[in-house]
Amino acid sequence: MAESEPAAQPGHGNDDAAARTAAVPAAAAPSRRSVLGWGGAGLALGAAAAGGAVAAFGGASDGVPAASSGTAVPFHGEHQAGIASAVQDRLHFAAFDVKTADRAELVSLLKDWTAAARLMTAGLPVGEGGFGGLPEAPPDDTGEALGLHASRLTLTIGFGPGLFAKDRFGLEDRRPGALVDLELFPGDNLDPARSGGDLCVQACADDPQVAVHAIRQLARIGFGRTAVRWSQLGFGKTSSTTPDEQTPRNMMGFKDGTRNVAGTDRAALERHVWVGPGDGSDWMTGGSYLVARRIRMHIETWDRASLQEQEDVFGRDKGEGAPVGKPKERDEPFLKAMKPDAHVRLAHPDSNGGAALLRRGYSFTDGTDGLGRLDAGLFFLAYQRDVRTGFVPVQRNLARHDALNEYIQHVGSAVFAVPPGVRDKDDWWGRTLFA
Template structure:
């Protein structure tokens, strides 16, 4: 990234992790070219995967924004008890995020006249476009009160009631090293190197104040906020997230995603709650399962993605035509009191587990206005009955309160919380 607009397409922007050679430009699911102060993000799908998404607005970008192709998610532990140091870091993070999302380098850039000092930017994104990069921050329960009950930053009284400790669900096998965190940053982009560059620079800026607790790379979005586009497929080969909330459906976003004034607290109004779950798939077992059983488990045909008894994937499903333990039937809003989540999940592959089995699955990300009547009841329903449970296991989990957007250049991530 440079301080000048880049007009020529970058080779890196057309290459996936590991040189997969997947052209991202033609497959981009959204974006908009906009100035740094472009206001609230109301992105529509466009072909240019190098475009910039506005940073400033009522809501943080990266929630209702058209879902990008790549993800780098990082959860951080705060390693200091110094409130002023944490605030200073959040201000610097905000400045850096505002620049990187517009395709600019951090601070003075990766190359300067002072060769004796480390550069302000790590440099691996030099010459690359913004690639619809969005950076979304969230605050975990540990920021308000640590595991020992200590209120390190004077925030315990400002913890939202909905920022709960998620209950244990049947079948969970959670790894503490892949769970929780005081802060999180979700970096989404159409170029994987742009997303990785963003997290790397924030971690560098935060050195001495925060440290990465765990992180996850994701590819192949498994849900879409642009229903007019084709629904993506997950690692099991099925279309996923057909009934996801549209990023342009303001009524549904207000009802199901954004925290309202009555729910509060004040500092979180216009924000949301993010559930992150690392779900490992038993790929080898699934691959030996008959097509008929696979379709029975999901309640959809594998080719078109249509609900059982229907012709097209977006046809209204007849839940009674599915088996009682079919995934679609149990996850459907009609089976959960009308609850809807805005999903932004990604597939992942992280090598093997030492026994020759692929460590792969779904990195589930979902936004909602209250997990207590959102994710929690839906997951309880699935965990107890879903036939898919034979082939998956939840191994990582975290919950974060996601503040509203940064309004202008004088605002910063978390200002209302710390005020």
């Protein structure tokens, strides 16, 4: 959906960077020499952001849709943006392995990443920008997003189980009980090279170049302290957090996730998505838990199935997306009218003790395999208050009984604790964990 862009909206241009730098004291502007290795860059960039255009986008990001609020999504808030925010069109997701063994260096990395995220989500270049600096040194910003708007970019960070391993960073007593190691479900064929990770960053935007630029910048800033373990590009959002929008279609041509938790439904978010006080780990209050699954679709097999079989597998008609026996997509489904192994019936909260997930999945196509088959499917992203009562019971049910299993296979998997939002210019990703 095309959106109007306010004339005053800053872009990723050097004119914006110059104006931002001029707005802060000289001591606060990061010098190129001081940020060549990005040591201490978090403090400098944080100060620059506080005095510049980023402050104009302050405000809470707790479930208020961004689709109608211009092209920049507020970075600061009680919760991280990119969860309940209106779903953007494109995704670049990356999982990282932490290479440093120094806790202080890890904290420094998180501060540096936070400072850069403040700028990028406001449509500003990192540091002194992509050109115009010291000719003998690499530019602070890689430059591929210069001149582009923020495009509703959100950056969401998560911490994997490995970060809490014993004798690593002294965090073993801080691991939440809800951050479980996922079991191997029936039918899983997981590739270790596409699974796990100490950290993750989910970059969502309406412009793919903006999303890719954001991950590229963070990987560059983290060089020597962290390295990309795996990543995934996504297009064609497959779910919506704004109920007034049309539910997107997946690569099988069906609407799925019609009854997704809405980003505007604060009661549902509190019940199913946000970690509450007393949930077991105080540092996670206001955060959530993310399950990421790379689901390969057997496209060629699916394309040869009859329309009736396809509709029986999902429990919806392919045209309107209405549940079996109902005329409209958003009509309350009558589960018993569906086949016992229909996907919608098995995934519904009524079939899983009330468990509900907030889904932000994207389609992907990564070329073909060695047999000429499309490597395509769904990159499934689901947020929940507790993995043990959210994803796990739902996936157990689906893995054992879902008719869709004939046409899909889970080939990548990861789970992350997503900390609460960054409250102000002095806060940073993960502060509550390390405090």
